[in-house]
Amino acid sequence: MPIDATKPYDPDNVFAKILSGELPCHKEAETDHSFAFHDINPLAAHHILVIPKGQYVSWDDFTAKASDEEILDFVRLVGKVARDRGMEQQGYRMLANVGQRAGQEVPHLHVHLFAGEPLGPMLCK
Ligand code: AMP
DSSP states (O other): OOOOTTSOOOTTSHHHHHHHTSSOOOEEEEOSSEEEEEOSSOSSSEEEEEEESSOOSSHHHHHHHSOHHHHHHHHHHHHHHHHHTTHHHHOEEEEOOOSGGGTOOSSSOOEEEEESSOOOOSOOO
């Protein structure tokens, strides 16, 4: 069920539980402020999620409220994960769903990284 990204952060969301260790994940990388792990239901041969460790509902919330240090750390980790996986040679797609109408289901900012196969058109309607 898509979420309402204008609501306050829900500390019980599934990615908060991954960050706290309450739920397992297939970890890819970690920095002081960010974390990357494999999507549980991959939509491409490589499908990795990058999230901030801070409590941000969405890209909108993050870019309005996060510190410069958190934003720098996050953006650099998205790029590093892609490079470490050789995605720039294959071509890859980054995606962040923001809010209900964009289909955001988990109310903790995440950037999807897709690669490893031809990715098709940008939007499937
Ligand atoms: P979105 O629709 O942009 O909010 O994407 C949420 C993503 O989180 C989906 O691609 C799910 O497959 C993924 N997901 C949900 N629960 C987990 C989990 N426990 N571990 C890894 N990925 C998850």
